[in-house]
Amino acid sequence: MPAVLSQPRSAPGAATDVSPQERPTAEGPWATAVHNDPVNLMSYVVYVFRRHFAYSRPVAEALMTQVHEEGRAIVSRGSRERMETDVQAMHSYGLRATLERAGED
Amino acid sequence: MAHAFRRRPDSTLACRLDGEEKAILAQVAQETAELIRTDLGIETGNGSLRRAARSEDPLQRLEAEFAAREAREPSDSAVRRLFPAASEDPELAAEYRRLGQQDLAEAKLADLRTVMSILDGSGPGHGEVVIDEEQAVVVLRALNDVRIVLADRLGLERDGDFDTVRMLQQIGERVEGASPEDDEHVGSEVVIAVYELLSWLQESLLRALD
Numbered sequence: 001m002p003a004v005l006s007q008p009r010s011a012p013g014a015a016t017d018v019s020p021q022e023r024p025t026a027e028g029p030w031a032t033a034v035h036n037d038p039v040n041l042m043s044y045v046v047y048v049f050r051r052h053f054a055y056s057r058p059v060a061e062a063l064m065t066q067v068h069e070e071g072r073a074i075v076s077r078g079s080r081e082r083m084e085t086d087v088q089a090m091h092s093y094g095l096r097a098t099l100e101r102a103g104e105d
Numbered sequence: 106m107a108h109a110f111r112r113r114p115d116s117t118l119a120c121r122l123d124g125e126e127k128a129i130l131a132q133v134a135q136e137t138a139e140l141i142r143t144d145l146g147i148e149t150g151n152g153s154l155r156r157a158a159r160s161e162d163p164l165q166r167l168e169a170e171f172a173a174r175e176a177r178e179p180s181d182s183a184v185r186r187l188f189p190a191a192s193e194d195p196e197l198a199a200e201y202r203r204l205g206q207q208d209l210a211e212a213k214l215a216d217l218r219t220v221m222s223i224l225d226g227s228g229p230g231h232g233e234v235v236i237d238e239e240q241a242v243v244v245l246r247a248l249n250d251v252r253i254v255l256a257d258r259l260g261l262e263r264d265g266d267f268d269t270v271r272m273l274q275q276i277g278e279r280v281e282g283a284s285p286e287d288d289e290h291v292g293s294e295v296v297i298a299v300y301e302l303l304s305w306l307q308e309s310l311l312r313a314l315d
Contacts, residue, residue: 036264037186038256038261038262038263038264038265038266038267039186039249039252039253039256039261040249041304041307041308041311043308043311043312044245044249044307044311047245047311047314051242068264084191084201084204084205087191087201088205088208088209091187091188091189091191091205091209092209092212092213092246093245093246093249094187094246094249094250094252094253096186096189097189097191098189098190098191098192098193099191099192099197099201100192
């Protein structure tokens with residue numbers, strides 16, 4: 001499969017080596033927030049972010065750390081439909097996620 | 106005695122579990138599935154809805170249509186954790202439930218069924234449980250869902266709560282004698298042990314996949 005097809009749709013370039021602060025640049029009116037909880041293992045949260053969003057390990061780890069330390073992190077941005085898909089996927093993995101209007105963060 | 110997951114030369118993943126561990130895992134997976142079905146009214150609800158939808162009475166058909174569109178809010182605290190509100194806006198959250206909850210429930214039930222059949226397929230006694238990469242994702246999700254239910258029963262709400270629960274257990278808070286919750290405490294020791302086993306298995310599978 002060409003590499004371009006495995007790129008995450010809502011955060012271009014995230015699968016390659018970009019720093020976490022550069023990541024959520026894709027504009028979109030909606031966002032997916034993941035919230036901290038005492039059950040999910042840190043390694044599991046990193047695994048889920050890498051698998052679902054195809055984020056690189058550093059990006060996935062930075063987001064996990066943000067969830068853990070700040071209580072929440074925006075993990076993707078985009079159209080409402082895409083964010084609904086992301087929230088549903090996070091819930092299927094047992095992560096607590098909410099759909100938000102971008103800019104609420 | 107359980108042995109951690111490891112990657113085999115043919116790239117499948119394997120762990121070793123004894124008969125009792127397999128039986129406990131199958132049981133908690135089964136109980137989690139039953140809890141989801143009961144709380145969300147999945148089997149019984151659907152059957153009566155389908156009958157009502159075929160009814161001669163137009164009012165009943167209309168009611169069935171509404172009921173099918175109205176996803177039931179989870180009432181059990183553990184099921185609420187498995188099916189959390191997708192928004193702080195109650196209207197948006199309700200709409201989201203209506204559109205997605207049934208699919209999410211079916212996906213979770215399918216994950217749990219897969220785990221039960223993997224365990225069944227590995228035989229009753231001590232032995233190796235072998236899974237491929239695709240099954241590994243399913244196993245990780247299902248283990249996590251069961252851990253979420255157990256965590257709720259243990260009252261884990263914040264980071265570090267499990268350490269507190271275990272510490273209290275080790276101190277032996279039951280030496281105070283027969284309290285009314287005595288049975289509950291005996292039960293919670295089992296829950297703590299199963300929670301630890303599941304956490305350890307999940308972590309070992311993640312490490313093997315890495």
